Amino acid sequence: MNPRRKKRLGIVLAILIGLGATIGLILYALNQNMDLFYTPTELVNGKSGKKPEVGQRLRIGGMVQKGSVKRDSDSLKVSFLLRDTGPTVTILYDGILPDLFREGQGIVAQGVLKDATTVEAFEVLAKHDEEYMPPEIAEAMQKNHSPMNYSEQQIQGSAQ
Structure with missing residues (x-):
């Protein structure tokens, strides 16, 4: 060569x-920064036949169970139960919760799995209702759109 x-x-x-x-x-x-998303049922029963390991970072989403929010009076620590259609999961969080956070509301928490049904969250995001509409827009729509359908409005508009 x-x-x-x-x-x-x-x-x-x-x-x-x-x-x-x-x-x-x-x-x-x-691989180090990947956070898999689970629901409470998937976390407890496993997702695709595989349960997450203790210490694994993950995201979990569900509804905050009514009457389950417990706040520590001396600190910002909060614990609450999260559920979907099946079992509940305990979320532990130390920090200020979002303004939209309340019982019966959907949330997404990002944290570390402490045991089979407990997640220690370092971030909690509150989800708003998808059907929400600001009051000003709702009022404007009611003024501009009468109960009759669009074709009836066109017929009336062309007759005038």
């Missing part, structure tokens, strides 16, 4: 090794 081919081969090998190392580091970083 002549020196020119050896040099090309060395450059190609160096590029392939560097590319492989870069892809490996990217995959490792993505």
